[in-house]
Amino acid sequence: MKSMFVLAALGAALPVAAVAQTSVTIAETAPVVTLNVTETVEAAPDMATVGTGVQTRAQTAAQAMRDNAVQMDRLIAALVKAGIPKKDIQTSGINLSAQYDYSNRDGQPSGPRFIGYEASNQLSVKLRDIKKVGTLLDTMVEAGATNVNGPSFSISDPTPMLAQARAAALKTAKAQADFYAQAAGYRSARLVSLAESNSGGQPPMPMMVTARFKADAAPATPVEPGQVGSSVTLTVQYALEK
Structure with missing residues (x-):
């Protein structure tokens, strides 16, 4: 009975293993080029x-x-x-x-x-x-x-136009990044970040006109809808690699 008490006491005196948390962040060491690219697709308004x-x-x-x-x-x-x-x-x-x-x-x-x-x-x-x-x-x-x-x-539903503008903007950004990579003596450009903002189906410039009419205003007021654009702006970063 005495020996069991000693063993229990010794067990209580043993150190408890510490739990360690490790966080590793690897910084980008290659040169990084940041590009802002905007593409607009136009169509007749509906x-x-x-x-x-x-x-x-x-x-x-x-x-x-x-x-x-x-x-x-x-x-x-x-x-x-x-x-x-x-x-x-x-x-x-x-x-x-x-x-x-x-x-x-x-x-x-x-x-x-x-x-x-x-x-x-x-x-x-x-x-x-x-x-x-x-x-x-x-x-x-x-x-x-x-x-x-x-x-x-x-445009009531600019989704298809935004998809076209998005694809065109990404293609333009990649072409520009590849140009910078080659011009600076690097083999390729690797995409590391991408952010988007867009405006869908709105006129590229304000088209608001204010007018006051008399009761005898001429009938069939002429209206020219022209075209409106959906725009996507991408902010992208490419790492230039050897």
């Missing part, structure tokens, strides 16, 4: 977005909002009648503000003169039939729209 709305003025805020609601209901009904589904019509802003006249009367400075309240209600409308954009703009004006912004053209 969708246009137009901002439109109505503005009304009245002596009271409540009356300005009531008048605005009547005109906006008429505008929305006209858009739906023209074949635009409700899911493509979205309110983008409602505003009510007091209006003042700051002009001088009789050449004498005077304080601002209250002239009423102005209410506005704005819509963002997606038009999915490019051929009818001009006609639909006229429909908006005839239905009481007091302002039209756009159109801004785009």
